[in-house]
Amino acid sequence: MGACKVHIPIKSISIQNLKVGEMMKYTIKKDPHKDERVQEIIDISGQNIFSCYQCGRCSSGCPMAEFMDILPNQVFMFLQEGDVDTLLQAKTPWICAACFTCTVRCPVGLDLAAVMEAIRELQLRKNYDYVDPYNVEERDILPPIALVSNFRKFTP
Amino acid sequence: MAMKRIGVFICHCGRNIAGTVDVKKVAEEIGKREDVALATTYIFMCSEPGQKLIEESVKKYNLDGVVVANCSPTLHEKTMRNAAARGGLNPYRVEIANIREWAAWPHEDNPEAATRKAIRIINATIEKLKANASLEPIEVPVVRRALVIGGGVAGIQAALDLADAGIETILVEREPSIGGNMFRLSETFPTLDCPQCILTPKMNDVAQHPNIKLYTYSEVESVEGFMGNFKVKIRKKATYVDWDKCTGCGECLRVCPINVDSEFDLRMAKRKAIYIANEQAVPLKALIDENTCIRLQFEKKVKEGKIKPKKNVKICSKCADVCEPNAIHFQNNEEIVEEEVGSIIVATGFEVMPAEAFPELGGKYPDVLNSLQFERLLAPSGPTAGIPRRPSDGKVPESIAFVHCVGSRDPQSGVPYCSRICCMYTIKQAMLVKHALPSTAVYDFYIDIRSNGKGYEEFYHRAKEEYGVNFIRGKVSKIYKVGDKYRVQGVDTLTGRIVEVDVDMVILATAAKGSEGVKDLAKKLRIPYDEWGWLKETHLKLKPLETPVGGVFIAGAAQFVKDITDSVSQGSGAAAKAMALLSKPQLEKEPLLAKVDPEICAGCGRCKDQCAYGAISIDPVRHVAVVNEALCEGCGACSANCPTTAIQVVNFKKGQIIRAVDVLAEVF
Numbered sequence: 001m002g003a004c005k006v007h008i009p010i011k012s013i014s015i016q017n018l019k020v021g022e023m024m025k026y027t028i029k030k031d032p033h034k035d036e037r038v039q040e041i042i043d044i045s046g047q048n049i050f051s052c053y054q055c056g057r058c059s060s061g062c063p064m065a066e067f068m069d070i071l072p073n074q075v076f077m078f079l080q081e082g083d084v085d086t087l088l089q090a091k092t093p094w095i096c097a098a099c100f101t102c103t104v105r106c107p108v109g110l111d112l113a114a115v116m117e118a119i120r121e122l123q124l125r126k127n128y129d130y131v132d133p134y135n136v137e138e139r140d141i142l143p144p145i146a147l148v149s150n151f152r153k154f155t156p
Numbered sequence: 157m158a159m160k161r162i163g164v165f166i167c168h169c170g171r172n173i174a175g176t177v178d179v180k181k182v183a184e185e186i187g188k189r190e191d192v193a194l195a196t197t198y199i200f201m202c203s204e205p206g207q208k209l210i211e212e213s214v215k216k217y218n219l220d221g222v223v224v225a226n227c228s229p230t231l232h233e234k235t236m237r238n239a240a241a242r243g244g245l246n247p248y249r250v251e252i253a254n255i256r257e258w259a260a261w262p263h264e265d266n267p268e269a270a271t272r273k274a275i276r277i278i279n280a281t282i283e284k285l286k287a288n289a290s291l292e293p294i295e296v297p298v299v300r301r302a303l304v305i306g307g308g309v310a311g312i313q314a315a316l317d318l319a320d321a322g323i324e325t326i327l328v329e330r331e332p333s334i335g336g337n338m339f340r341l342s343e344t345f346p347t348l349d350c351p352q353c354i355l356t357p358k359m360n361d362v363a364q365h366p367n368i369k370l371y372t373y374s375e376v377e378s379v380e381g382f383m384g385n386f387k388v389k390i391r392k393k394a395t396y397v398d399w400d401k402c403t404g405c406g407e408c409l410r411v412c413p414i415n416v417d418s419e420f421d422l423r424m425a426k427r428k429a430i431y432i433a434n435e436q437a438v439p440l441k442a443l444i445d446e447n448t449c450i451r452l453q454f455e456k457k458v459k460e461g462k463i464k465p466k467k468n469v470k471i472c473s474k475c476a477d478v479c480e481p482n483a484i485h486f487q488n489n490e491e492i493v494e495e496e497v498g499s500i501i502v503a504t505g506f507e508v509m510p511a512e513a514f515p516e517l518g519g520k521y522p523d524v525l526n527s528l529q530f531e532r533l534l535a536p537s538g539p540t541a542g543i544p545r546r547p548s549d550g551k552v553p554e555s556i557a558f559v560h561c562v563g564s565r566d567p568q569s570g571v572p573y574c575s576r577i578c579c580m581y582t583i584k585q586a587m588l589v590k591h592a593l594p595s596t597a598v599y600d601f602y603i604d605i606r607s608n609g610k611g612y613e614e615f616y617h618r619a620k621e622e623y624g625v626n627f628i629r630g631k632v633s634k635i636y637k638v639g640d641k642y643r644v645q646g647v648d649t650l651t652g653r654i655v656e657v658d659v660d661m662v663i664l665a666t667a668a669k670g671s672e673g674v675k676d677l678a679k680k681l682r683i684p685y686d687e688w689g690w691l692k693e694t695h696l697k698l699k700p701l702e703t704p705v706g707g708v709f710i711a712g713a714a715q716f717v718k719d720i721t722d723s724v725s726q727g728s729g730a731a732a733k734a735m736a737l738l739s740k741p742q743l744e745k746e747p748l749l750a751k752v753d754p755e756i757c758a759g760c761g762r763c764k765d766q767c768a769y770g771a772i773s774i775d776p777v778r779h780v781a782v783v784n785e786a787l788c789e790g791c792g793a794c795s796a797n798c799p800t801t802a803i804q805v806v807n808f809k810k811g812q813i814i815r816a817v818d819v820l821a822e823v824f
């Protein structure tokens with residue numbers, strides 16, 4: 001397996017492409033509780049994202065956190081502020097391996113993996129491919145099951 | 157006279173003393189003294205067998221003095237004295253040599269020096285002890301009445317508990333009605349009871365209790381006397397209305413042409429020049445504000461000769477004209493009453509800093525309020541009937557921002573401490589906004605949510621999960637006006653971004669301080685206070701209700717800002733303390749007091765000037781200083797200032813101290 005590499009084309013949606021000013025400042029335009037896209041994420045995941053009180057346990061226990069651009073607890077803060085745009089451009093929801101460590105440990109019982117799935121779903125429903133099958137390197141030696149599960153998660 | 161059979165008991169204090177000081181060697185060295193009959197050690201002198209050792213040694217060796225070498229006398233002096241007394245020794249023939257804090261702890265690195273120092277401290281204490289006299293406690297009579305200062309919820313609770321115990325209680329309140337800050341609140345966290353429902357029964361109990369004498373719109377003028385025997389002068393401020401006749405019908409309020417800001421509503425509403433504090437005031441009586449009533453102002457100016465009245469001029473007397481019981485007389489009815497009490501409870505409460513103190517947070521704008529003002533806008537009995545409206549234009553706000561920690565935890569522009577109640581009341585206010593106006597967006601800028609009470613954290617989670625309040629972690633830096641709205645410039649430290657939001661109203665949770673004028677009152681009572689106006693307790697953990705002045709107790713937010721639960725508990729606690737004091741027919745007092753030798757005293761009066769307790773007077777006939785034993789606390793300030801050593805504290809005489817110092821000051 002060591003030789004296999006799934007190349008994730010993050011360039012086009014990297015948060016680093018945002019301008020500095022856009023990244024460091026956020027203006028709340030409307031009550032996040034009334035934001036349709038936040039509501040959609042709540043509907044898909046079935047989780048009340050507003051019950052998160054930012055203890056940070058999800059981030060501290062996440063095995064993939066070091067590869068993320070936004071920490072899992074910050075994902076909830078962005079949602080609580082109604083900033084879905086930033087989340088849709090972030091790597092984090094795609095890097096989440098849905099290992100459920102956070103879900104098991106969350107003190108208020110939030111299913112974080114479901115929320116991550118909901119954010120991915122929001123993109124996928126727009127016919128968005130996170131992974132381009134034609135650009136997967138070493139396609140020939142990759143175990144087929146890895147490819148299949150890859151496509152199930154990263155493509156509509 | 158001098159003692160010859162002294163017993164010395166050296167405590168190991170586990171390893172606290174014995175770990176550094178060689179206690180065996182100390183006992184050996186001290187045992188060599190001729191005047192010491194017994195020098196022994198024990199692992200814990202304060203334990204029951206340790207006390208038994210003293211008790212039995214006193215009997216066995218017929219000791220005439222005891223030195224216990226252990227910890228600070230503030231901890232176990234009384235324990236050791238009682239143990240010796242059980243053995244038949246006068247308790248004032250027991251002295252403590254503090255070899256833990258003075259020898260063992262500071263010289264942990266040098267056990268040999270610590271041992272030498274311990275020996276020296278014990279030797280000095282023996283020298284002091286040898287001239288100790290046998291003393292008996294002084295008995296002081298007690299007046300079986302109590303005074304409660306402050307008619308907020310803590311004071312009300314204290315007065316009711318005292319009165320129920322059969323103690324005649326005087327309750328003094330400076331506002332026209334009792335109820336305090338609690339009565340201003342809309343609802344209370346975490347149960348959302350309205351204070352108008354839960355406090356009014358208690359207020360009415362106060363008014364109707366046969367054992368309670370209520371003085372509202374009154375202030376304590378002066379306090380004299382001592383524990384068990386205080387003489388208090390109370391100034392009843394001028395109301396210009398005969399309260400015996402006034403029925404509280406409110407006819408006068410309807411006709412008065414003058415409108416001014418209401419103190420009870422904290423400028424959120426208007427009142428008339430003649431007014432009743434609020435609709436549920438206890439007592440429900442009208443009074444005239446002499447600074448705004450045109451008739452009283454006119455009369456004052458005439459009196460001062462500033463204007464000359466024309467003949468036949470008709471001055472406003474609309475209120476008096478409609479007053480059926482003829483209660484309004486426009487006469488200055490200020491009077492000073494004197495009361496004698498045995499104990500005093502101070503429950504003066506708190507106030508919050510004004511929003512104006514924070515110009516960078518928009519304190520100057522009309523729609524930027526402090527939390528207590530906003531309570532009035534949320535109160536069902538308040539000026540907006542519980543539906544918050546902007547003071548500037550009366551518009552119902554579509555969005556509101558709350559800012560926590562305004563002045564709190566901010567030594568630079570406010571106070572260094574956490575004001576303790578703001579987190580919870582801000583969450584409550586946010587909830588109440590959502591109750592009244594479900595479509596209004598609520599933003600709550602906090603640094604930390606401190607919800608450390610029963611049901612408090614659950615309350616916070618309800619606000620988060622069920623009510624749709626937006627919590628943003630980060631302190632707001634600036635609030636300024638943009639068109640019709642206020643732009644809140646904050647930060648979200650969790651995502652690491654600046655956050656901006658435009659809102660219609662801003663509520664600042666400003667820091668709490670001791671209530672205005674409390675420092676003057678504390679001076680009258682001679683009790684300590686800190687720079688923020690909080691009264692100081694004797695011991696933060698173990699004596700939170702006591703003050704250094706015997707018989708004076710503190711309760712509620714006078715000591716430090718408290719929620720209602722804690723204030724009520726403290727009111728009851730202070731009442732119990734006062735009851736314990738007043739239930740005795742006579743009080744016993746430590747006899748370690750100043751004593752004057754009239755043969756030497758020249759009557760210069762320097763001691764009198766130094767006495768912080770007003771215990772010394774100069775006898776006009778004999779021209780010598782006289783000490784009032786009931787007032788004297790035995791501090792020794794007089795003795796240090798006496799040019800002839802005529803006044804000295806018993807068992808702390810100059811000879812004793814000098815001999816002790818001589819021993820201590822010998823060259824090592």
